[in-house]
Amino acid sequence: MARVETMPVSHTGKKRKARMNAVSLPTEVVIHIVLILFCLICVIPFIFVGIISFTSEESIREIGYSFLPNKLSLQAYRYVFDLGDQLWRSYFNSFYITIVGTFLSVLISALYSYALFRKDYKYRRFFTIFCFFTMLFGGGLAPTYMVCKNLLGLSDNYAALIVPTLLNPFNVIIMRTFFQTSIPLDLLDSAAIDGSGEYHTLFHIVLPISKPGIASISLLTSLAYWNEWFLSMLYIRDAKYFPLQYLLMRMQNQVDFLVKNSSKIGPEAAKIMRDLPQESLRMALVVLIVIPIAFAYPFFQRYIISGLTIGSIKG
Amino acid sequence: MSDSLAPTKTKGYHSAKRKKTWALTSMVLPGAIWLVLLRYLPMFGIVLAFKDYQIYTRAPTLFHNIQHSEWVGLKNFKFLFTTTDSWIMIRNTIGYNALWIVLGIVIAVSFAVMLNELTNRFVAKTYQTLMFFPYFLSWVVASYFVQAFLDPTRGLISNIQSNLGMEVTSWYNDSKPWPVILTIANLWKNVGYSTVLYLAAIAGIDTTQYEAASIEGANKWQQVWHITIPNIRPMITILFIMNVGKIFNADFGLFYNVPMNSGPLFPTTQVVDTYVYRALMATSNPGMSTAASLLQNVVGFICLMGANTIIRKLDEESSLF
Numbered sequence: 001m002a003r004v005e006t007m008p009v010s011h012t013g014k015k016r017k018a019r020m021n022a023v024s025l026p027t028e029v030v031i032h033i034v035l036i037l038f039c040l041i042c043v044i045p046f047i048f049v050g051i052i053s054f055t056s057e058e059s060i061r062e063i064g065y066s067f068l069p070n071k072l073s074l075q076a077y078r079y080v081f082d083l084g085d086q087l088w089r090s091y092f093n094s095f096y097i098t099i100v101g102t103f104l105s106v107l108i109s110a111l112y113s114y115a116l117f118r119k120d121y122k123y124r125r126f127f128t129i130f131c132f133f134t135m136l137f138g139g140g141l142a143p144t145y146m147v148c149k150n151l152l153g154l155s156d157n158y159a160a161l162i163v164p165t166l167l168n169p170f171n172v173i174i175m176r177t178f179f180q181t182s183i184p185l186d187l188l189d190s191a192a193i194d195g196s197g198e199y200h201t202l203f204h205i206v207l208p209i210s211k212p213g214i215a216s217i218s219l220l221t222s223l224a225y226w227n228e229w230f231l232s233m234l235y236i237r238d239a240k241y242f243p244l245q246y247l248l249m250r251m252q253n254q255v256d257f258l259v260k261n262s263s264k265i266g267p268e269a270a271k272i273m274r275d276l277p278q279e280s281l282r283m284a285l286v287v288l289i290v291i292p293i294a295f296a297y298p299f300f301q302r303y304i305i306s307g308l309t310i311g312s313i314k315g
Numbered sequence: 316m317s318d319s320l321a322p323t324k325t326k327g328y329h330s331a332k333r334k335k336t337w338a339l340t341s342m343v344l345p346g347a348i349w350l351v352l353l354r355y356l357p358m359f360g361i362v363l364a365f366k367d368y369q370i371y372t373r374a375p376t377l378f379h380n381i382q383h384s385e386w387v388g389l390k391n392f393k394f395l396f397t398t399t400d401s402w403i404m405i406r407n408t409i410g411y412n413a414l415w416i417v418l419g420i421v422i423a424v425s426f427a428v429m430l431n432e433l434t435n436r437f438v439a440k441t442y443q444t445l446m447f448f449p450y451f452l453s454w455v456v457a458s459y460f461v462q463a464f465l466d467p468t469r470g471l472i473s474n475i476q477s478n479l480g481m482e483v484t485s486w487y488n489d490s491k492p493w494p495v496i497l498t499i500a501n502l503w504k505n506v507g508y509s510t511v512l513y514l515a516a517i518a519g520i521d522t523t524q525y526e527a528a529s530i531e532g533a534n535k536w537q538q539v540w541h542i543t544i545p546n547i548r549p550m551i552t553i554l555f556i557m558n559v560g561k562i563f564n565a566d567f568g569l570f571y572n573v574p575m576n577s578g579p580l581f582p583t584t585q586v587v588d589t590y591v592y593r594a595l596m597a598t599s600n601p602g603m604s605t606a607a608s609l610l611q612n613v614v615g616f617i618c619l620m621g622a623n624t625i626i627r628k629l630d631e632e633s634s635l636f
Contacts, residue, residue, distance in 0.1 A: 023432045023535050031429045032438075038426070039445040041503060045460035046448075048471070052463060064469035112346035115339040122336045127343050134354040136616060140608025141591050142601040143360020144353065150377040152352065167349045198338035227453035230567065234596075249455045252462075252575065279469060286459045293451050298444055308508070309515045 046290060053077070053283035060279045076280035080288070086239060086247065087285070093161075094243040098225040101162040105221045106214060108167055113175035114202050117183070135169045145234055160235035161228060161243065168224075170311050171217040177310045178213030179206065216307030219300050226293070244289050251282050364391055364606040391606035400585065401607075408586040411494075412562045415501055419558075420551060422502065423509035427547075428539055430510070431517045443514065446507035454568030457500060461573050465496075487575055493583040500573050501566070509554065516550040517543060552626055560619030563587060563611045587611050 023031070052065050056073035063070060080087060115121050116128050138144070144164075154160035183206055191201045207214065232246035242250070297304075362381065367390070371383040395401045426446070433439040449457070464471045465486040476483045486492065524542050533541070565586035574584040587607055594604035 022434050027535070028433065031432060035426065035429060035442045035446075038506075039442055042446050042449050042507065045457075045463065045503075048463050049460060060469055064474040065463050065466065065471050066474070067471075108345045108349065111342040115343045118339060120335070121339045123340060123343070127347065130347065130350060134350060136619070137358070137612055138354060139357030139360045140605050140612065142595045142604040142608065143357035143363060145595060146360060146377055146601065147357045148353070151356070163349075164353060166353075167346050172346075198335060198342070202342070223451060227451075227455075229453060229455050245453050245455050248459070249572065252458070283459065283463070286456055290452060290456060294448070297448070297451050301444060301447065305511055305515065309512060 046294070049283045049286050053280050053287050055280055057277040057280060065279075073277075073280070075277045076284040079277060079281055080284050086242075087288075089240065090242050090244045090247040091288075093158075093241060094226060094245070097158060097161045097228065097243060098222050100158070101166070101225040102218055102222040104162065105166050105168070105171070106218050109171045109175055109217060110207065110214065111202075112167070113172045114179060114206065116172065117176050117179035118188075131167075131169050131172055149235060155235050156238045156241060158241065161231050161241065162225075164231055164235075165224065165228075168221070171221065174217055174220075174307050174311045175210075175213055178210055178216070182210060182213070212303060212306065215300070215303040216310075219304050220307055223293070223304075244285075248282075248285055248289060251285065361605060361609055363601050364609045365389070366602055368600075368602045387602075391602045392610070395603060395606055395610070400590065403582060404585045404587050404590045407583065408565050408588075409562055411497065411501075411565065411586070412558070414498065416555065416558045416562075418498070418502060419505065419509055420555065423506050424513055424544075424547070424551065426506065426510040427513035427517055428543055430514055431543075432535070443507075443511060447511055448507065449504045450508045452504070454504075454566075454572040457504060457569075458572040458575065461496070461500060462575070487577045488579045490580045490583040493574060493580055497569065497573065497584070501569060504569075512554065513547055513550060516547040520546045548630070552630070556619065556622045556626055559622035560615060562618050563614045565589070567592065 022028070048065070048067065051067060051069065052060070053076050054072050054074070055066070055069035056071040056075060059066070059070040059073075112127075112131065116124055116131070118124065139147075148154040148160070148164055152163070154163055187205065188201065191205050196205065227245060228243060229245035229249050232241070232243055233249070236242060236246065360381070363384075365386060365388060366381065366384040367387045368380065368384045371379040373379075430439045430442060433442075462470065465473065467473055467483065467485055467487065470486070473483045473486070484492065486496075520543065524546075525538055528538050528542060565588045567588040570584050570586045570589050571592070574580045577584075588611075591604050591608045591611070594600045594607065
């Protein structure tokens, strides 16, 4: 166990003095073992599913899912790319709702929280309560569903996957707290004296110095949109609008879904159906969904943590 | 700010102020309209809990349907409580939540304290990143992970059982093991998140307290017990109150996707949220569904207020409001 006694940097990034009274070596070893075990539990399911996706169908038939398959194969991925019409469609849908949804959601939240941050805003109190009351009380699933579907026409369109989660009071709290801690009031004063309008102040002075806050809520929101399947389950019947997560959910009981929605028809489709590497194919899809998150998340972790920390403390 | 604009309240001052109010109100407006349409309008739909919802065939708009549906008083609630389903789902919801609140605090606080004691920050950071990973995955993805182990014919555990000559458990038909499976799944996904929150709270502790304690001769355990824990107590309290406030709400994805919506498992997997969904979509009974979610809302509100009051009595500073 290498002991680094040079000024450790804490998680918030601020330096702190090296603690002279570190835990004893045996204790530290035990701690490492416990944490390594838990970390393994956290990542092994993903690795396991990854291995299954590269396992040949015969091997699965013979020995089931295994960490040590008899034979590896790229079959599943070949099928995914070969009959991927529905898959690419869903990939596009997921990216589309993530990008458009995040942009709109962050814009609306930033505008709303900026007004709540301004102490001199006349209706500040009213709109603060107006927003946060919805965290405590709501109409419930059935009334919300009926309003969305029957009144607002959120059914089988992209809006149905974006609009119902546009504003999250949690994000308003995060953004308002960010403004409160990072925007000096003098700055607003001097901007007003210089004749800067409210929108100009917000977009050209306040938001540029609130980038970490914007990053936090953008990442949390895009993660929520990327992982979205509940709204699809409620409002989407047409496979044209299925995002990845919902496609995956439907594949749980209907593996043939991909074939049915591909351009392949007739005997060709029947042949594909017969040789379809069902098991590995589904796991390959799981891998393709998780990969973007797995690669992006370590880099953005910092912003997500700061957002979640603020949200949980102030909320 | 307005003082610096114009110290004397002239006509110009008033119009500038009005202009500012208008500008800020226009900023609030998109969000406010969304709140009205998607949060406040559905609240009127709560009347459904007291009605026998029928489609009004002559003009089947939502408003007409509700208007022409018959008032039935508390019949929906009475029905909810006469079935055994309701007892099961209430027991499951509160039981799982209570267990997970306690387990979550104990495990996450322990992990945070352990991570904080590690001398190699890079290693600690790596552990943190790895254990936070499941939080970013959806329950749909997680359900495939579970299936990889429990699938009746190909799952890893089923295979180990059959290789050892044991009887293979039919995991998706036998409700008994599910309290354990769901608990593991929940901890797997959420412990990393809480650990990170507690770790942030620990990082904020003034380190001179530890130095003083170690000079006084306090060992590591005493330091953790008398310095770390009291310092992060507000954080523990806040998360505790928030979770108690949500004790009647369950994580829908966990209870719906991970057991694969399997009927035989309902005795241990049905919770209020899945009931609300199934009553609406599977049995298309919006009245019952609304009754259940209204009950959920009211009980949740009372729990939150109750937890906050108790905490305030014990320790004024830690309470939420």
